[in-house]
Amino acid sequence: MSRPATRVLALLEILQDRGLVPAGELTRRLGVDARAVRRYVTALRDMDIPVESVRGRHGGYRLARGVRLPPLMLADDEAVAVAVALATGKDQRAGEPGPADRALVKLNRVLPAPLRRRVSALISATSATAGPLTPEPHLILALAAAVHARHTVRIQHTRGAREVDPYGLVVHARRWYLVGHDHLRDAVRMYRLDRISGAAELPGRFTPPEGFDPVTHVLHTLTLGAWTHRTEVWLDTDLQTARDHLPVTFGDLRPCPDGGVLLVCGAEDLPAMARILTGLPWPFTIRNPPALATALAEHVATLTQAVARSQPAP
Template identity: 50%
Template sequence: MTRPTTRVLALLEILQTGAAFTVGELARRLGVDERTVRRYVGHLADLGVPVESRRGRYGGYRLAPGYRLPPLMLTDDEAVALALGLVAGERTGLTAGEGVAAEGAAAKLRRVLPAALARRVDSLLATVELTAPRRTAPPTGLAAVADLAESARARHPVTIGYTSWQGRVSERRLDPYGLVFHAGRWYVTGFDHDRAAVRTFRVDRITAVAAGTGTFEIPEGFEPTATVLAGLAAVPWKYEVSVVLRTSLAEARHRIPPSVGTLTELPDGVRLVTRAEHLDGAAQMLAGLGWPFRIEHPTELAAEVCALADRLRANAT
């Protein structure tokens, strides 16, 4: 490839970022004069690439919005990072619901890689091991995620069709404050006009997203992730568990994520309020923490803790 052709492709790669650049900026990046930059832009125009120009002191060039570039130019490191990202996304459940899209992207990437680089990527993917457990997430339409994200960024309300875990179907008017990906699932949180309160919805249970009119403001200091995790911790279970842990609030927060339960500082320790479907799991969690504790309720948890201790003693002999 001749040097001018290489620089024309380098110009195209710079413009792919979507930003506007002055002629001077482009000249410095390419190591040529401004007249040569204009000639390169002409070459791109001859190839059918729609480069828009702006006149004036701060004029320059940018690609026409919405233009889909035929070539995808990646460095070797970028190609490897993209391949690993697809694998990691599938392992964590991020792309599990869109397996066809993920597999298609991986196949396209593999086809356009040079032979030497393709062999390196194949070797890496064949030998790499990930310690994160494989998660199977329910299907989540990327279109719904994109629609909600766009509305959240523009602060436009939406109307969603939603199916609850009990199977109830409803239509909800929502101000989407933010999207959160947690434990293999997408969640959207925001103000639910029909309940007059902040609510969290699983995106895989959303059947439709329709843009509404008007705008909204996000409350100052609102944190979508903290809201989603707190909401998950409040999901009703068979038992509500309250124990006082003999430790500091800082240590408890370091060991116990917000999705497990709520923590409250007390004069003699930290109260953990959580929920459990089976008390043997709660007993195992308390044993794993390793701190002395006092059970407030339910009283049945004390029997489960004693039973666990008996099993551990029996297994240690």
């Protein structure tokens, strides 16, 4: 969930807990300026939640008198989005109903009958080959709380206990990752959550590096950090076209001053990388390593032999 959405929900919770809340207090508790508070109030009103503005020295915001919000308020498109996310995002390998299945049943109970029938038809007609490998709820809740509070955690990893300053959680390609500063290695590391059995907050607090992006770190590590070979290939195309065609984890794309794009990526198997390059839709030039050019030549020779064998007999 985005930070603005989180703050809108936090604003609603504050207003539900109290009557009139001064605007200055809302800015302090939400960590934003007065203009942002007004935007969040407008967002609540757009969702048909009546928020009143009270002017004057002791003014602020409050929910309209006598308003009692139901436990769940979803527009039709929001209900469909939640239902689809629950149905297609669950672990398809589970042999018995999991949390997503139970939540879907509960959501179904509160939908209006016409919409419930349409959503049920959508779910029954939709199949997903694989959903995310969702960790245990208590684990992700504990780690998320530590990220939010900036508390060091001790995680029980398959390779032993670790003390980590958690910078963020990232979901990528069906897997969850914890990104943070590992005290033992004195470096930023990422850990797959399916290899963590437990987490406990420690008294120590930390300050994340300014501007650090956990998503960028995960993508960079998966692209370059885990591979034996670093490859550099010049592509005869523009940067936007390359980004549109190649997945973000394929490699780092950099525009070249003299034209074209430099693809920098990691590879464990150079012959496999050579086969991938021959499938690209643009001319290319291998710059590094020389062994990749050798692997490409061997692959081309294999293709040439296959073409010769496939020619009809004279």
